[in-house]
Amino acid sequence: MMKKVMIATKNRGKAAEFETLFSKYGIKVHTLLDIEDHPDIEETGNTFEENARIKAETLSKELNEMVLADDSGLIVDELGGAPGIYSARYAGEDKDDEANIDKLLHEMKEVPENKRTARFYCALALAIPGEETILVSGKCEGKILTERHGLNGFGYDPVFYATTAGKSMAELTSKEKNQISHRSEALRNLEPIMKNLFNKK
Ligand SMILES: O=P(O)(O)OP(=O)(O)OP(=O)(O)OC[C@H]1O[C@@H](n2cnc3c(O)ncnc32)[C@H](O)[C@@H]1O
Ligand SMILES: [Mg+2]
Numbered sequence: 001m002m003k004k005v006m007i008a009t010k011n012r013g014k015a016a017e018f019e020t021l022f023s024k025y026g027i028k029v030h031t032l033l034d035i036e037d038h039p040d041i042e043e044t045g046n047t048f049e050e051n052a053r054i055k056a057e058t059l060s061k062e063l064n065e066m067v068l069a070d071d072s073g074l075i076v077d078e079l080g081g082a083p084g085i086y087s088a089r090y091a092g093e094d095k096d097d098e099a100n101i102d103k104l105l106h107e108m109k110e111v112p113e114n115k116r117t118a119r120f121y122c123a124l125a126l127a128i129p130g131e132e133t134i135l136v137s138g139k140c141e142g143k144i145l146t147e148r149h150g151l152n153g154f155g156y157d158p159v160f161y162a163t164t165a166g167k168s169m170a171e172l173t174s175k176e177k178n179q180i181s182h183r184s185e186a187l188r189n190l191e192p193i194m195k196n197l198f199n200k201k
Pocket of ligand 1: 120
């Protein structure tokens with residue numbers, strides 16, 4: 001039997017990363033992009049964890065199967081934690097990565113190098129019918145650059161300098177990003193639980 005997991009996301013960048021991250025377990029990934037005209041699941045929570053739970057549980061109830069959801073974003077110290085859970089719609093409801101970056105660079109225009117610290121955060125929720133939802137998280141420390149660097153990745157990657165890599169996130173190959181990212185750290189924290197689940201089948 002082919003192992004597969006449904007992920008409650010419409011973000012192509014996330015979907016591609018999960019596809020790679022799960023492939024090493026021999027698990028195939030499906031997302032909301034595979035369901036025609038599926039409406040967005042409203043993120044009405046006040047934390048990454050709440051929003052991840054809402055997305056996972058909503059779709060899990062709808063499909064009556066196990067669903068994983070990712071709620072993530074960029075936390076900038078000098079901006080009091082913004083854009084945070086509003087990262088996707090920082091510059092407006094239409095979710096435009098380039099507009100979001102432009103707004104961030106503008107807000108950070110006068111901020112000196114030593115005060116540009118930030119981190120990516122990822123909460124993952126695994127909803128299983130009839131069971132308590134499992135929540136894990138991961139983060140990745142860095143700084144906000146003053147201009148775009150690199151063409152890989154998605155979202156805020158071009159303006160996020162990842163401390164452990166010594167480069168912008170968009171200058172990393174997907175393999176390199178997957179070694180240090182908030183998303184991969186969160187997924188590693190889910191690994192023992194996933195192993196249990198998939199070996200039971
Ligand atoms: O809710 P779904 O459908 O999963 O897709 P989304 O794009 O709306 O995702 P979020 O609500 O979790 O918002 C996360 C935003 O944070 C940013 N982000 C998250 N992870 C990122 C990463 O690895 N690299 C760059 N930006 C990231 C990116 O701009 C996302 O749009
Ligand atoms: Mg979203």
